[in-house]
Amino acid sequence: MNIIYIIVFTLMGIGITISMIRFVKGPRSGDRAIALDTLSIIITASMVLLAHVFERYIYIDVALIYGVLGFVGIIVIARYIEGAL
């Protein structure tokens, strides 16, 4: 049972590292926004999994708020790129 958590957290850590590389390297601002979107999704999922591992119910609220704020941030960045803001 315990080895599955180690595998999943390792995969999530590699995913966060890879999208940080794209966030630093990305040639346009759209690429950076995509990397930020994927980063916030991975962090939301890992927050819910941490709530299960540590047996704390409050971490699920943290994941919910983080997801909402990431969504609003991406929408604002997209409107800014389009030039409508």
Added chain:
Amino acid sequence: MKEILEYIGMAFILIGGIFLFLGALGILRMPDLYTRLQAGTKASTLGAMSTILGVGFLHPEWFLKIAIIVIFIGVANPLSSHALARASYRKGVIPFSKSGIDKYKKAVKKQNKKVSS
């Protein structure tokens, strides 16, 4: 009964971790903005929904708030990817293609004409 739910939840969590990793890998490896958007958003949406549902199977008493998070991710993530693709097309990012088909160009031109006239 509880052991069966535990095995199902573990399988969901493992599938979700693999798909989150594949989405991030697609972001690094794909050649252009739109293909990166495709890989990064679809695969990571499936991965996040699967992981969170797996935790919901492991803890049935937390299921209400977990269902709220899953529905929110399923609605919000395609919406944000659509907004990003639209914004970067109107900014002038050219799609990477070998066939040269670009059907959205005509629609954008028609829309701009309607707005200006």
